[in-house]
Amino acid sequence: MNAEQPQTSAPELKEQIEAERRGRPFLVFRDGGGGQRIVTVEAGTAALWVGRGESADVRLDWDEEVSALHAQIEVVRDECTLLDDGLSRNGSFVGEQRVDGRRRLRDGDTLRFGKTTVLFRRPGEGAPEATVTAGQIPAGATVSPGQRRVLLALCRPFKDEPAFATPATNQAIADELHLSVDAVKTHMRALFEKLEVGDLPQNRKRVALVERALQSGVVARREL
């Protein structure tokens, strides 16, 4: 969300979208090697332990600042609550606030244990994203040749599945296609609608568009 936060690659975003579609709460974080990990809170789960030890459900064993059993996430009817009753040496944080006792988690909360940041997602909460991501790519969504050229240029940085990429800017697309920025914006607005990402927050729209374009086959990676 934050432009300063770690960037997500296209395959990682795909994983996140798949997790969202399942509709269950989930945790997203990076392991010691920088790879994305997703832990889904399955139906019927009463609690998850977060810690460095072997018995932890969310095991952060690469992070020396995490205690063996650091904190617990209690689950009651998909409502998740972070509990840190002082078991951890270095504390647990939601946003900037240290959790002393219990803290109800909301979709989009950033949790921190030791040096590891964990994003909490609850797809059912905070409607606009959920309604969008619950839907599949609209069947038979057709894009005009002009829109497709814009989409190709938008996806260009994702050629070769790099470990890091961000979608092309409007200016870069305009430069590549010799179009005015206003023409690019018009195409982008149409694409947001057609691939149904228009309701996403502004900071997620472009990367979601890339993901849907590649996933749906509207754009094939070899074309980039």
Next chain:
Amino acid sequence: MIIERTENPTWLSNAYLVADEEAGKGVLIDGNDDLGPLLERAERDGIEITHVLVTHPHGDHVAGLTEARQRIGNPPLVAHVETAAELEEEVGETIADGGVLTVGGLEIEAIYTPGHAAGHLAFLVNGSDVFTADVLFKGTVGGTMAPGASGFADLKASVMRLMELPAETRVHPGHREPTTIGEEREGNPFVRIWRGLAETGEEQVTVWDRPATLKLWAPDYDGGNKAWIVFGDDGTEAIVGGSQVVRSGTG
């Protein structure tokens, strides 16, 4: 002069109301989806918001601007032309380096500060307060791999240009708490190296599966870390979030 700030609890991004209370006029700087308290303050003090300034087009700095502007009669957006290109909404007035906007008794000067984003602007108000958005924070600087970033050399030049402002100039960053130019000149670990007061490191690390040298590992505004790296394969320099850096000592 009134300067009021809100901080979004998730993104830690700031939005500001800057106003001349005597003239009853002011501006908003950036949107962080938490503009309600700023609009309420303006209303309470009888301040007309005449312009909405945008430092750069990233989501955590423009969220909620549409709704906020609708509430106050759609004052024009003011931004650099390269920011205007990336915003979904129409920018009423573009402003370039050195451009001055006068609002009541406020003289707002645009300082072109690319690096974190191509069209990034800082705004210097009445020579005493500078709004630095994502170029300069208390104790750290902006990343150079964000969407539309123009790179390390630009970021460094932008930060060092801001360092030429008088030491007492108050700095209002795009995330977290204020600081001053003097404080950052002496204490910001990036600035200290760029001023020749400190040495760079040599630790070998991996970033996005590429070998890199870690020139500086410093605290970031969010409680995490910020890293200045140089890639071993092509010599590109970058400033990235600490979570992107794999250090063998901790990995």
